[in-house]
Amino acid sequence: MKIFRYCLWAAIFVLGAFLAYSTVRWTMQKSGTGGSAMRADIGGPFSAVNSNGKPITHADLKGRPHVLFFGFTHCPDVCPTTLYEGSQWLKELGDDGNKVDIYFVTVDPERDTAEVLGDYLSAFDPHIKGITGSIEQIGQMTKNWRVYSEKVPTDDGDYTMNHTATTFLMNSKGEFVRTIAYGEDNKVAIEKLRKLVREEG
Numbered sequence: 001m002k003i004f005r006y007c008l009w010a011a012i013f014v015l016g017a018f019l020a021y022s023t024v025r026w027t028m029q030k031s032g033t034g035g036s037a038m039r040a041d042i043g044g045p046f047s048a049v050n051s052n053g054k055p056i057t058h059a060d061l062k063g064r065p066h067v068l069f070f071g072f073t074h075c076p077d078v079c080p081t082t083l084y085e086g087s088q089w090l091k092e093l094g095d096d097g098n099k100v101d102i103y104f105v106t107v108d109p110e111r112d113t114a115e116v117l118g119d120y121l122s123a124f125d126p127h128i129k130g131i132t133g134s135i136e137q138i139g140q141m142t143k144n145w146r147v148y149s150e151k152v153p154t155d156d157g158d159y160t161m162n163h164t165a166t167t168f169l170m171n172s173k174g175e176f177v178r179t180i181a182y183g184e185d186n187k188v189a190i191e192k193l194r195k196l197v198r199e200e201g
Helices: 004-032 080-099 114-121 135-144 185-197
Strands: 046-051 053-057 066-071 101-106 128-132 149-153 159-165 169-172 176-180
Touching: 046 135, 066 080, 066 114, 080 114, 080 128, 101 114, 114 128, 128 169, 169 185, 176 185
Parallel strands: 066 101, 101 128
Antiparallel strands: 046 053, 046 128, 066 169, 149 159, 169 176
């Protein structure tokens, strides 16, 4: 009887340890610290148009570490702030700033044509490039990057866009590495970018 009880408690302990490990692993993956498991969840194939009006795909981003931020040109504060900060990050990175690309992906392709996007981005660092396309093409990108976006009517009959304000850092293989949160400390953001570049060796 005692042996049975010991075996039962041992089985419960092993099961509890397994469940605890599984919970921690799941939490790490959800928070972005799980590494390779999370990389498969963010990013992926797409076909769109860049701000020069030329086709662009996931393959065109590979070969260099890159950063993606989703927004729209009519955005009153979050988007221009992030793009300004992105310009400052590249400047602070010095030579490393020439080794990373930043892409501003519109969530409002109805208004943000390649020409509109190009004009808008001309006010920021030239390393920052735009991506637009059809509603379906942009929809595929927001799905791949787990980005939320929603058209919200305004009182004047126009509309604005609610959207995720996270900046995604991807390595040269097109794999997700980490994020920069909106409003994150500038020094922390720069260090994350520097690490992204130097992890390429």
